[in-house]
Amino acid sequence: MSRPSAIEVVNVSKRFGDYTALDHVDFKIFQNEFFTLLGPSGCGKTTLLRMIAGFETPSAGTLLLNGKEIAQMPAHKRRVNTVFQNYALFPHMTLSQNIAFGLKNLGWDKTRITERVGRMLEMVHMEQFAARKPDQLSGGQRQRIALARALAAEPEVLLLDEPLSALDLKLRQAMRDELRTLQRETGITFVFVTHDQEEALDMSDRIAVMGNGRVQQIGSPKEIYEDPGNRFVADFIGDTNFLDGEVIAVEGAQATIRTALGTDITTSHQGLSGPGPATMSIRPEKIGVNEQAEGALFDATVRSRNYMGGFTHYTVQVGEVTLRLSRRNAQSHQDSLEIGSTVRIGFREPNARVLGQ
Amino acid sequence: MSQNIRTYPGLRPLSILFFLWLYLPIGVVVFYSFNDNRLVSVWTGFSTKWYAAALENEALMGALEISLTVALISTLCATLIALLAAIVLTRATDMKFRRVSETVVNLPLLLPEIVLAVAVLILFSQIGLTNGLLKLVLAHTAFCTPFAFLPIRARLQGMSLDFEEAARDLYAAPFTAFRLVTLPMILPGVFAGAMTAFVMSMDDFITSNLLNSGGATTLPVYIFSLIRQGTTPELNAISTLLIAASLLLATLVLILNARAMRRS
Amino acid sequence: MSRTFRFWGLVPAWALMLLTLIVPILIVAGVSVAERGAYGGFDWGFDITSYRQILFTEGWTDELEFDPKYLAIIARTLIFAGAATAICVLLALPVAYYIAQQSARLKIVLLYLVTLPFWVSMIVRVYAWLIILGNDGLLERVYRLFGGADISGFLFTPGAMITGMVYSYIPLMILPVYASVEKIDPALIEASHDLYGGRWTALRRVILPLAAPGLTAGSILVFVPSLGTVLEPMLLGGGKQLMMGTLIQTQFGGARNWPFGAAIAMVLLTLVVIVLLLNARRATRQAEVAL
Numbered sequence: 001m002s003r004p005s006a007i008e009v010v011n012v013s014k015r016f017g018d019y020t021a022l023d024h025v026d027f028k029i030f031q032n033e034f035f036t037l038l039g040p041s042g043c044g045k046t047t048l049l050r051m052i053a054g055f056e057t058p059s060a061g062t063l064l065l066n067g068k069e070i071a072q073m074p075a076h077k078r079r080v081n082t083v084f085q086n087y088a089l090f091p092h093m094t095l096s097q098n099i100a101f102g103l104k105n106l107g108w109d110k111t112r113i114t115e116r117v118g119r120m121l122e123m124v125h126m127e128q129f130a131a132r133k134p135d136q137l138s139g140g141q142r143q144r145i146a147l148a149r150a151l152a153a154e155p156e157v158l159l160l161d162e163p164l165s166a167l168d169l170k171l172r173q174a175m176r177d178e179l180r181t182l183q184r185e186t187g188i189t190f191v192f193v194t195h196d197q198e199e200a201l202d203m204s205d206r207i208a209v210m211g212n213g214r215v216q217q218i219g220s221p222k223e224i225y226e227d228p229g230n231r232f233v234a235d236f237i238g239d240t241n242f243l244d245g246e247v248i249a250v251e252g253a254q255a256t257i258r259t260a261l262g263t264d265i266t267t268s269h270q271g272l273s274g275p276g277p278a279t280m281s282i283r284p285e286k287i288g289v290n291e292q293a294e295g296a297l298f299d300a301t302v303r304s305r306n307y308m309g310g311f312t313h314y315t316v317q318v319g320e321v322t323l324r325l326s327r328r329n330a331q332s333h334q335d336s337l338e339i340g341s342t343v344r345i346g347f348r349e350p351n352a353r354v355l356g357q
Numbered sequence: 358m359s360q361n362i363r364t365y366p367g368l369r370p371l372s373i374l375f376f377l378w379l380y381l382p383i384g385v386v387v388f389y390s391f392n393d394n395r396l397v398s399v400w401t402g403f404s405t406k407w408y409a410a411a412l413e414n415e416a417l418m419g420a421l422e423i424s425l426t427v428a429l430i431s432t433l434c435a436t437l438i439a440l441l442a443a444i445v446l447t448r449a450t451d452m453k454f455r456r457v458s459e460t461v462v463n464l465p466l467l468l469p470e471i472v473l474a475v476a477v478l479i480l481f482s483q484i485g486l487t488n489g490l491l492k493l494v495l496a497h498t499a500f501c502t503p504f505a506f507l508p509i510r511a512r513l514q515g516m517s518l519d520f521e522e523a524a525r526d527l528y529a530a531p532f533t534a535f536r537l538v539t540l541p542m543i544l545p546g547v548f549a550g551a552m553t554a555f556v557m558s559m560d561d562f563i564t565s566n567l568l569n570s571g572g573a574t575t576l577p578v579y580i581f582s583l584i585r586q587g588t589t590p591e592l593n594a595i596s597t598l599l600i601a602a603s604l605l606l607a608t609l610v611l612i613l614n615a616r617a618m619r620r621s
Numbered sequence: 622m623s624r625t626f627r628f629w630g631l632v633p634a635w636a637l638m639l640l641t642l643i644v645p646i647l648i649v650a651g652v653s654v655a656e657r658g659a660y661g662g663f664d665w666g667f668d669i670t671s672y673r674q675i676l677f678t679e680g681w682t683d684e685l686e687f688d689p690k691y692l693a694i695i696a697r698t699l700i701f702a703g704a705a706t707a708i709c710v711l712l713a714l715p716v717a718y719y720i721a722q723q724s725a726r727l728k729i730v731l732l733y734l735v736t737l738p739f740w741v742s743m744i745v746r747v748y749a750w751l752i753i754l755g756n757d758g759l760l761e762r763v764y765r766l767f768g769g770a771d772i773s774g775f776l777f778t779p780g781a782m783i784t785g786m787v788y789s790y791i792p793l794m795i796l797p798v799y800a801s802v803e804k805i806d807p808a809l810i811e812a813s814h815d816l817y818g819g820r821w822t823a824l825r826r827v828i829l830p831l832a833a834p835g836l837t838a839g840s841i842l843v844f845v846p847s848l849g850t851v852l853e854p855m856l857l858g859g860g861k862q863l864m865m866g867t868l869i870q871t872q873f874g875g876a877r878n879w880p881f882g883a884a885i886a887m888v889l890l891t892l893v894v895i896v897l898l899l900n901a902r903r904a905t906r907q908a909e910v911a912l
Binding site: 363364365367368369371372375376379380381382383385386389397398437438439441442444445446449452458461462464465467468469470471472473475476477478479480482483495496498499502531556559560562563566567576577580581584588592593596599600603604606607611615 | 623626633641643644645712716736737738742759845848866883886
């Protein structure tokens, strides 16, 4: 099966002087998908986005937009539009003029532009603001106009550069749903850049986790979280316990690892070719306590407790190993574990992952 | 009673005295321009006759015409040159010779004007340039350029690059992006720069005086020759008109700057 | 930005400055070592007579005699420019500090009032002082009104010239000083008082050090044009108190000794360049410290 790809990033590298921003990046973004570039600041995600938009050129490698090479094509000739982080709405133009800007440059005739601008304003529920200037709008309204402006010419790909970061928390949640709906309705490929993993997990069809100028893993939100491809991804997405150890046997997709826990754990692995040093990862919410403990069982001493409302986070000690675990507070006035007390903890071996170094 | 620890005794009266001192000379000139008496400092009554005399003074009007012609042409040239240079120097940051180019554009501000005036005087005499107006325009364009350059550059630097990228992203070719987005957004800076250049050209004495030949006597040079003949109420009237014009332009520039600042 | 535009965008500015500034200054340097022409002007050559003339006069029998006449003018220029700069500092610091304490609205108004006179034609501003300081002028009348002796002679004094220079250039001092004073966090002054310092300590140990960058910038902005000033010595000094600017000017006017005028111009240019270089060096050293 091969889905048609909207964008192909072919072995792209980008250097700024001695600094390597992108290091042999190679992947495809499919048509009509909501694709997210996720990573900490400085990971190269913004550089990659700017490269697709046409504001940077690759030092090596190339880019294809619907099969056509665009690496050297100037920004104004690419059928790609951007929603900027701070929206970059032209302050000297009304909202209508902002939305019409791209259409005029494409040479559309007047009636068609008027009709289109009206439709776009309607789409973002801003019809009554057509004659206003950007500085008369709230953050959320600006965001909508930036979207309308970028979508007006029906680009082949829409790029969004951390568009939610300037909004307050409540609005951000609402805009997530709105963006997702808009993407489904228009069927346009969205490439979304963010450092916020929750945003990425919530909205995306697929996520590329980036770190140190490389793509660390590409997959669905669930794959990224449940089957992190390496230590970087496991560490960046969500919270986890890492235990360094020695793989003593590899059999197909399964590996057995010996760690300071004392019990050998057999579970699926990523990127191992044979025995040797490796890391085991087990997420805090996958460790059960007392009656919820199952699978590999250990006696542990409670060391600290942090009450977070919906959850309570604990650190416990098993021999030399410190583990973090979290319990959902399913009942009100649920008994909490006393610091210093001994408890029984456990996790099912398939919930752990063995990661190569 | 606790006192504001940030204030110091005497600050307020000193500042008030300072502002009085700052406006005293201007006030004196304006006041005596309405004096009926021929002697400048002997007040005998209110009159506007010296304004009438000034406006009928053909030599004065001739000098004004020269000054306006020189200032308008120099301002236009200086602003265009400064605009081009400012765009390149703010937008092509990785360029070679950027620092030295910026220094060169600002050179007239750094060096004493009398030296520059002597330099062009000798140059013009060496190449045999005798057209008085052309000499003035060339020299004025040079020293007006940094005055036009600085506000334009400030505006370009204050403008986020996002806007130009957004324009390119929305299918605007480079020149279209400049015409529809960059230029309208830096226009207050361009106006402020042009007006500063205009005022500097109109006010200039040192260069214009040294180049004064070929029938190109500017207004300040003409006023200087009047002062040499002694202070007169007519001189006060002329000065008052000049003060009024300067203050009007200054206010316009300050309003433009303030509006530009509020926007960014 | 395309390479062609990068190049052609700077060509007009470079051409203008080369043609009207850089090349002409090189010519001035050349003229300063040329020979004085028989009928004004000059003849190309290499002759240091003009520079020698700054220090020596030629006696009847061609022997050189030390003559401090021109050295005195150079010294006077430096002293007057320095005095004007110092007075500007003393005035600007309290005024800028006072402005910085006002409400946002009043700040704008006061700053506007500071810059406004600067837009008025230089010749008009100097002329105004001529009226005030002149014979039977405003100052003398006020002086007499308060029972002073019937004196005259405020004009054509160093005081008159320095007053004119301070008046001409004070906005160039106040604006940078204000810019640095305005940035001082009031909490710093409160902290100074909190740590048992009095008003004087706060001024000396907090305000002055933090205002220093503005004071330096303002001093350069006032000192450099003061060195080359022409109108104040001509009108308020009455041509009796020559400064370098006026000396240069006269060599290209009535006296017509172009090589000598060019030599003085080169001396003035050298002084200014030294000031600017010292300032640039200090700035880079500060930048290094900051790093």
